Amino acid sequence: MVPVDGGLTMGADSMSRVVQRLRSSLILPMHRFGPPLEAFLAMFDTKFDITYAKENVISVSMRSLPKKPTIMVPKGL
Numbered sequence: 001m002v003p004v005d006g007g008l009t010m011g012a013d014s015m016s017r018v019v020q021r022l023r024s025s026l027i028l029p030m031h032r033f034g035p036p037l038e039a040f041l042a043m044f045d046t047k048f049d050i051t052y053a054k055e056n057v058i059s060v061s062m063r064s065l066p067k068k069p070t071i072m073v074p075k076g077l
Contacts, residue, residue, distance in 0.1 A: 003031040004040040016043035025065040028058070028072055041071065 002019055004012050019027055027048075029040060041050055049070040056075050 001028045001030050004029045004037065012040040013043065016040065019071075020044070020047075023069060025067075026060060026070055026072060028074060030074070037073065041073075044071065 002015050003010070004015060010018070029037065044050070047069060049066065049068050050073070051070055052073045053075045058072065058074065
């Protein structure tokens with residue numbers, strides 16, 4: 001889970017570099033109160049898939065983690 005608003009945390013640019021270095025399987029953006037979410041998502045290249053959750057609840061297990069790093073935008077974000 002990564003904050004993307006840059007309010008009391010890192011800005012979107014710095015956070016995108018951290019996400020790319022960590023190489024997590026699943027990235028969940030949170031705390032979007034500032035710049036548009038699309039500005040954050042645009043900082044990632046084709047090494048990351050971007051999906052949008054269809055439900056209010058996201059269930060994750062070791063077996064369900066994506067093979068390719070994926071940014072999953074929670075419903076309503």
